[in-house]
Amino acid sequence: MNKNTNNTYFLADWLEGKLSDDQLKKLVSEKDFNEYLKLRKSFDILSELNKPMDDTLYSIKKKISSKPKSKVISLYTKFALGIAASLLLFLGLYSKFSNQDIIYKTATGKQQTIALLDGSQVILNGNSTLKYNKKSWKNKRELFLDGEAYFKVTKGQKFTVNSKNGSVSVLGTQFNVNSRDSYFKVFCFEGKVKVITKNKKEHILTPSKGVTVYDGIEKEITNQKTKPNWLKGEKTFENTPLKIVIAELENQFNVKIDKGNVNYTTLFTGGFDTKNLNLALASVFKPLYIKYQIKDKNIKLRQIDTND
Template sequence: MKREELIKKWLDNNLNTEEQNAFEQLEDYSDIIKIDKALKKFKAPEFSVDQNYQTLKPQLKSAKTNSNQWLKPFLRIAAVFAIALSVYLYTSNLDTEVKTIIAEQTSIALPDNSTVELNANSLLSFNEDNWSNNREVRLQGEAYFKVAKGQKFDVITEDGIVSVLGTQFNVKQREQYFEVTCYEGLVGVTHNNKTVKLKPGHTFKIVDGKLLANEKENAMQPHWLHGESSFKSIALKHVITEFENQYNMYIHADNIDTSRLFTGSFTHNNLDLALKSVTIPLNLSYSISGKSILLKRE
């Protein structure tokens, strides 16, 4: 059976066991399934050649024999066209997603040559086909952006929207933590229907629902790009979360006051050194067992 016929029968939920096996062997089977799962709101037109033919058949009894000779092929062509149109709609509305796991970072080139450095345990999505009309990305986690000049560029997060024209900035959005730092140009941050403009070196930070004042940032890029997480008067619980994002470890701090503020940094490539950098300033100790770290008071 031809590929188009298999896809049509799949859209009609009309595959038998043998045809289902053949459908799953198609080269682009996984892509078709991903499209179907990602865009359920775009449903393929329901079109059955046999059903439509049976509907029209009573009206064609008086027609000449040659009419029936072209009708079914015509309906089949129409069905294939409908399938092609559905696949096009699926594809044109499917977002590109890039996800990093714990301790992983990756670089992304956007369609306008803007670049994104995606930090560990983060997700970035955007629509490539509609990019020329709408420069927009969605972010969960942390990313550093170098935006090419052009029309407005938006970074949408659960906590706010960051809008620029062409600049360099960092966005961090994790649980109860939203931070935007401008490194070049001008950045607009909209949070709770209020917009704040950031100049180079300035930061907008909401932690645990509170707006925090920040000292001016003198670094040219965020520290995590160079293998280090840095904090200024941040609750230990958020430091622990970031530590777990950079190391494949789970930290137990049940008997520790994780609301204590921490100022300092830890490296991403040396576990013991990183732990000492966090625990010593807070008069804590630690023990490691497998993938678990237990924090203890001195």
């Protein structure tokens, strides 16, 4: 123990800061010096811990009041605003989505297989468009077709294919719809298909039955096919105006056909290969005594006088 009791009370001076730590170190033992340091620190902590908390309360009040009025309400308002904002955003996105139709478009000569939300399958032929609304699909299986497609519908609610030439509705079946320009052909492969044409005429199709509409003339057809020929790379026609066959050729091979002096209304029965243009042209035009010239993507036709 260092009993350093001179006239000067050096420990009092040191606590007041009038005596430095180094000066104290010279006056007391190292053990005592460390004790004093620890004590001084303890006093400071105790002072901090025991001092009146007025400043703290003041800080708390300031933080509380900096958030407008009663905080509970402000928080709810914030929540409400947040909810409103997210609702708006959600509605915006939702309406955007609901307005956004799902559209499939195939290029000329291409086919696309589409799986619908209910498991139904659609094979879209070349140069065709299939459209449906994702939102209303849940309530109503309805789609819009321009062109040709083969449908394999899973059982369920009414399934409707609309086209500008008429609508086709079924419950679960396989059928083919071809609606191009004013030509409309529906063929049923399985199940039962109801067709309502543009002229509000109703046709119930059973397997192997079909209906064609061309220029307002409706015809029921029968065929023993099990799948549309275009799926097998073949396109067939029965008493079909040449105009439609030519349009189909153009679609299939992405070519332009100049009809020349050929009569568009000539009826054609037969088919063509959808993979080989030369073969297709030969199979369509040879039986009809039509000559054709191929120049790049342009084909020129000429009717040969059959009276020869």
